[in-house]
Amino acid sequence: MISLIGFIGLILSFVCNVIVIGLYYFKINQRFNQIFYLALYCSLFFICLSFFALMFAYISSDFSNFNVFQNSHSSKPLLYKITGTWGNHEGSMLLWLLIMSLYNVFFSFNITLEDHVRKLTIVFQSFLYLCFSLFVILTSNPFLVNSIDINEGLGLNPILQDPALAIHPPVLYIGYVGFSLILSLALAGLILNQLDNLWIQVIKRWAMFCWLMLTGGIALGSYWAYYELGWGGWWFWDPVENVSLMPWITGLALVHSLMITKQEQLLKRWVVFLSILCFSLSILGTFLVRS
Numbered sequence: 001m002i003s004l005i006g007f008i009g010l011i012l013s014f015v016c017n018v019i020v021i022g023l024y025y026f027k028i029n030q031r032f033n034q035i036f037y038l039a040l041y042c043s044l045f046f047i048c049l050s051f052f053a054l055m056f057a058y059i060s061s062d063f064s065n066f067n068v069f070q071n072s073h074s075s076k077p078l079l080y081k082i083t084g085t086w087g088n089h090e091g092s093m094l095l096w097l098l099i100m101s102l103y104n105v106f107f108s109f110n111i112t113l114e115d116h117v118r119k120l121t122i123v124f125q126s127f128l129y130l131c132f133s134l135f136v137i138l139t140s141n142p143f144l145v146n147s148i149d150i151n152e153g154l155g156l157n158p159i160l161q162d163p164a165l166a167i168h169p170p171v172l173y174i175g176y177v178g179f180s181l182i183l184s185l186a187l188a189g190l191i192l193n194q195l196d197n198l199w200i201q202v203i204k205r206w207a208m209f210c211w212l213m214l215t216g217g218i219a220l221g222s223y224w225a226y227y228e229l230g231w232g233g234w235w236f237w238d239p240v241e242n243v244s245l246m247p248w249i250t251g252l253a254l255v256h257s258l259m260i261t262k263q264e265q266l267l268k269r270w271v272v273f274l275s276i277l278c279f280s281l282s283i284l285g286t287f288l289v290r291s
Helices: 002-025 030-059 066-071 078-083 089-108 115-139 168-191 197-229 239-260 265-290
Strands: none
Touching: 002 030, 002 089, 002 115, 030 066, 030 078, 030 089, 030 115, 066 089, 089 115, 089 168, 115 168, 168 197, 168 239, 168 265, 197 239, 197 265, 239 265
16 A cells, blocks of 8 residues: 555655646746745655655564565664665655656745746756656666565565664755756756856855765765775775766866856856766766666
């Protein structure tokens, strides 16, 4: 039952983002403006419902859920049951969707940009959300149900049974997924020809936050890799952390470019290019690790 609720929440969140894009595309009357934002907020509500339904399935050891069966065990401590929610590919992609929706909703409260720029940014973010949610629904559904009754699970990967699992992936994903909003802002500004100082001011704040979160995620992961994978106090370059350095380096270049960009059109184009590259490398890194 809990798996069904989670899957329905995932589907309804998808539908809400379709409504957001549809209302913008068909230029519905201004009085439907409230519905535009209501659909956006409902999308966040439903993906929260879906994510916490999966978490509840882990906490309650509901092994009728195939994902829980593969990654949990009834005797696991509560901490590892909770962190097991995102300690696998399917659950981590659901966390990705939740963070992406959170960014979209938080950005909707921005009052610095003009309304049409803000709305187009939200629409681009909703489109990215649709792409990822479709991927989850079709290929990485965390709510598959076991066809037979099972009383016990296989347990979480021993390497992941560490308190760092509670902090590292969420922090890293906040940095990764945040670059999707940077991409949406860049595309909206480029299409509407609104690469002005207000746009620079807004994108600078978000880029700095995302880069700092990614920095924190890499630092936590490096420390984790040191005592988890190291031998004799020696830490070798963990490939998972190496792949996260790619968006970190381009994010650093983006932040520095935003610091000196004012009226120079060449630098503004460079900012747009780096915004696209940051999220592209974030996707590449995530899927390389999870493949």
